[in-house]
Amino acid sequence: KAGVTQTPRYLIKTRGQQVTLSCSPISGHRSVSWYQQTPGQGLQFLFEYFSETQRNKGNFPGRFSGRQFSNSRSEMNVSTLELGDSALYLCASSDIDVTSTDTQYFGPGTRLTVL
Amino acid sequence: GNSVTQMEGPVTLSEEAFLTINCTYTATGYPSLFWYVQYPGEGLQLLLKATKADDKGSNKGFEATYRKETTSFHLEKGSVQVSDSAVYFCALSGGAGSYQLTFGKGTKLSVIP
Numbered sequence: 001k002a003g004v005t006q007t008p009r010y011l012i013k014t015r016g017q018q019v020t021l022s023c024s025p026i027s028g029h030r031s032v033s034w035y036q037q038t039p040g041q042g043l044q045f046l047f048e049y050f051s052e053t054q055r056n057k058g059n060f061p062g063r064f065s066g067r068q069f070s071n072s073r074s075e076m077n078v079s080t081l082e083l084g085d086s087a088l089y090l091c092a093s094s095d096i097d098v099t100s101t102d103t104q105y106f107g108p109g110t111r112l113t114v115l
Numbered sequence: 116g117n118s119v120t121q122m123e124g125p126v127t128l129s130e131e132a133f134l135t136i137n138c139t140y141t142a143t144g145y146p147s148l149f150w151y152v153q154y155p156g157e158g159l160q161l162l163l164k165a166t167k168a169d170d171k172g173s174n175k176g177f178e179a180t181y182r183k184e185t186t187s188f189h190l191e192k193g194s195v196q197v198s199d200s201a202v203y204f205c206a207l208s209g210g211a212g213s214y215q216l217t218f219g220k221g222t223k224l225s226v227i228p
Contacts, residue, residue: 004158033215043204043218056215090158092216103149104208104216106159 014102014111018079025093032074037088086114121205121219136190138205148188153202162173175198
C-alpha cells in the first residue's frame, strides 16, 4: 500500500496570509490526525477526523481548522498566519474505529515557513 | 492528563555500544505505548509498539517492554550502528477513550564509527 502523502512538502508564506495543507491517508484508513512539530514545543496534537467528523481537538486557537472528505483525504487550514506558526505539520492515518486504538502512520510532513 | 517524559539528549555513542533511552508516562486507563523514529528531513516512522502490560515490542534489534508497575517503556538496543542516528520519540495513545498521541520531547542519538 502507498503510505501517507502530504502536499505540498514546503511552503513559504508571509504573516497575515492563510494556508491550506493536504493529506491523503493510507488506503482504507478512516482516521486522520494532524500534529505540529516545533523545536520549542515538540510534537503537539492539533485535531483528529474520523469519517468526516472531528473527533478530538488539541489546544490550538480557532485559526487552525480542518476537514475530512468522504474519501478520507483531509485538509488543514491556518488563517492569519503568525511567525510562530512556522513548523513541520505532520499528518497521520490509522484504521482506528470507535472502539479500539491502533497505530498511527505518519506522512513526510509539510514544512511551513512564515516570514 | 496524559504525559510522557523521556531522557533528553543528545546521546552520543560509539558503534556497537549498548543503547538505553528511558521513557516514563502518566495516563488514565490503559494506554498503548509507542516508539517512533525521525530521520533528518523526514516524518515519523513507527519503530515498535506495545498495547498491554508486560508486552514487549521489538523491531530492527530495538526492544521495549511495557511496565505498568513502573509506568515505563524504555527503549534498548544491544549494538547500535551509525545508521541508527536519528531522533527517537516515546508516545502513548488511548486510555480514557482518547486516540491522540502524546509525545515525549524526543532524544537525539548520534552514533559515531
